[in-house]
Every structure is written in structure tokens, then in C-alpha cells.
Amino acid sequence: MIDCKKAAYIIDTKAYKPTSFIKKLGLKFHLVICPHCAKYEKDSKAVDHIVRYVSQHAAALSEAEKKEMIRKLQAKLSN
Amino acid sequence: MKKENETTTVDNWVLLYADYLYNFAIVRVNDADLAKDLVQDTFIAGINGLKNFEGKSAVRTWLTSILKRKIIDHWRQKESRKTDVFSSFFAEGKSFSYWQEGAKPQGRLTEIELDIENRELKAAILKCVDNLPEKYKSVFVDKIIDEKESEEVCKDNNISPSNFWVIIHRAKMQMRACLENTWFND
Numbered sequence: 046m047i048d049c050k051k052a053a054y055i056i057d058t059k060a061y062k063p064t065s066f067i068k069k070l071g072l073k074f075h076l077v078i079c080p081h082c083a084k085y086e087k088d089s090k091a092v093d094h095i096v097r098y099v100s101q102h103a104a105a106l107s108e109a110e111k112k113e114m115i116r117k118l119q120a121k122l123s124n
Numbered sequence: 125m126k127k128e129n130e131t132t133t134v135d136n137w138v139l140l141y142a143d144y145l146y147n148f149a150i151v152r153v154n155d156a157d158l159a160k161d162l163v164q165d166t167f168i169a170g171i172n173g174l175k176n177f178e179g180k181s182a183v184r185t186w187l188t189s190i191l192k193r194k195i196i197d198h199w200r201q202k203e204s205r206k207t208d209v210f211s212s213f214f215a216e217g218k219s220f221s222y223w224q225e226g227a228k229p230q231g232r233l234t235e236i237e238l239d240i241e242n243r244e245l246k247a248a249i250l251k252c253v254d255n256l257p258e259k260y261k262s263v264f265v266d267k268i269i270d271e272k273e274s275e276e277v278c279k280d281n282n283i284s285p286s287n288f289w290v291i292i293h294r295a296k297m298q299m300r301a302c303l304e305n306t307w308f309n310d
Contacts, residue, residue, distance in 0.1 A: 051220035057293040061267065061274060081223040084231030088300045091233035093268055096299065098240055099249045100151040100269045105143045106160075114142060114160065118134045118167055 047071040052082045054091050130171050141184050145191050152265055153194050154254035162198070166191040199258040233303055246309065250292055252302035256295055263288060264295035 047055075047068075052075045055068055076083045106114070142163060149159035169190050170177075177186055223229065239245055256264055259281075266277045267288075278288050 053222070053297065054156075054289075057296045058289050061292070062289060068239075072200070081309050085223075085229035085300070087231040088229050088233040089296055091237055092296055092299050092303065093141075095137050095233065095236055095249055095303065096253060097269055097271075098237075099246050100147075103147050103246075103250065104156070104159075106146050110160070111138050111142055114164055115135055115138050117164060118138070118244050119131055121168055122130050122134060122165065122171060 047075050049082055056086045068112055134167055134171055141187055154250045162194050165194055203258045218242055225299060230307060248306045252299055255302055260291055260295040263291045267292060
């Protein structure tokens with residue numbers, strides 16, 4: 046039987062790392078008896094979605110900011 | 125003549141790459157003005173190093189690598205002023221006492237997904253990424269956000285595969301705790 050420490054590790058890595066059938070099965074059994082890790086699995090997936098979404102929609106520069114950047118760069122380069 | 129070339133190049137770079145680089149920076153430093161400065165410094169460094177650019181990679185990739193070094197320098201400076209508030213979460217626990225009292229997962233983060241367009245929430249999420257220790261942040265952002273190949277991330281950050289997976293795990297533990305603490309701090 047795997048413990049919470051191992052379970053949490055498998056939960057966080059299995060989406061990206063080849064994980065053996067035995068480990069996945071061990072995790073399944075653990076999740077049946079451990080509500081904390083079951084919740085952790087839900088949260089762990091959400092973390093990836095959340096940060097990926099927010100990062101991809103983080104920010105763009107406005108036209109004015111780009112113009113300002115060009116102005117500053119021109120000034121620095123002409124020195 | 126040389127000056128003229130430089131100014132045309134830099135104009136084009138701003139139009140072509142500023143948005144991409146700015147987004148790359150802001151996810152990692154969580155500060156609009158600082159991100160702009162870093163992008164600007166990157167363009168200057170790029171112009172100055174243009175004669176050394178061998179064209180082996182795309183210009184955007186090359187500029188990104190310059191920006192990345194600048195971000196890492198910034199983290200190093202910042203890191204020396206910061207303490208790890210989450211270290212208690214990683215205290216070695218045994219089996220079922222692993223989830224410490226007050227830090228047990230609640231499974232509520234899916235609620236955040238529904239509210240993702242909320243501006244305050246976005247800021248809070250970027251703040252949590254920013255709070256990661258430097259060595260976790262680089263790996264976490266490359267792998268989870270930019271979805272790079274694991275081998276590539278190991279090489280870029282100069283770490284072993286086993287170390288890599290432990291960092292991914294710890295960074296995610298910390299991100300989860302941070303998101304929950306900042307968004308559901310009742």
C-alpha cells in the first residue's frame with residue numbers, strides 16, 4: 046500500500062511522466078481510502094489548467110506602450 | 125548608416141516580438157513595469173550582440189534566451205531577500221500525517237476555474253507563481269505553463285530527471301496551497 050507522500054507525487058507527475066500500471070493501481074487503491082489525496086488529485090489538475098490559462102492570457106502591450114518602448118530604445122541607441 | 129540599421133531593426137523587433145517577450149516576462153516576474161524594462165534591456169542586448177547572432181535559431185528564440193537570463197538574474201537578487209513561507213508544508217511527514225492540519229487539500233480549486241476571468245483572481249494566480257522559490261519557478265513555468273519536453277527543461281535548468289520530478293511535485297504542492305490560501309482565506 047502506498048502512503049500519501051507517494052500518492053501525491055504520482056498524482057502530480059503522472060500526466061507528464063510514464064507511470065507504471067502497478068503505481069497507478071496503487072494510487073487508485075489509496076484514493077479509495079484517503080479523502081485528502083482524492084481532493085488533492087482534483088486540485089492538482091486544476092492548478093495546471095488555471096496557471097496555463099492565466100499565463101496564456103496574461104497581457105499584451107498596448108500600441109501606446111509599444112510606441113513608448115520604441116522611443117526609449119531609439120534614445121538609448123543614439124547615445 | 126550603422127545607426128540607421130539598428131533603429132530599423134529595433135522598430136521591427138518591437139512590432140514582432142514585444143508582445144511575446146512581455147508575456148513571457150510578466151508570467152515570471154509579475155510586475156508590468158519591470159517586465160517592460162526587462163524586454164527593453166533584452167532588445168538593447170540583442171542589438172549589441174547582433175553581430176554574434178549566428179542565425180542558428182529563430183530571432184524570437186534567441187531574444188527569449190537573452191530575456192530568460194535577465195529574468196534569472198532578477199530572481200537571484202530577489203531570492204536573497206525572501207524567506208520560504210511554505211517550508212512547513214514540506215516538513216517530512218509520515219504516511220497519514222502527511223497532509224498537515226490546516227493544509228489539507230479541500231478540492232475546491234475547480235471553483236477557481238469557473239471564475240478565471242476575474243481580474244483580481246488573475247493577479248492572485250500570478251502572485252502565487254511569483255512566490256515560488258527561484259529554482260522551482262523556472263522548472264514549473266517551463267514545464268507546466270510552456271509545456272516543454274521534460275528532457276529539455278532538465279537540460280536548460282541543469283538538473284537530473286529525478287530532481288526534476290521532485291521539483292514539479294513540490295512546486296505544484298506549493299501552488300495548490302498558495303491558490304487556496306489566497307482565494308479561500310476564510
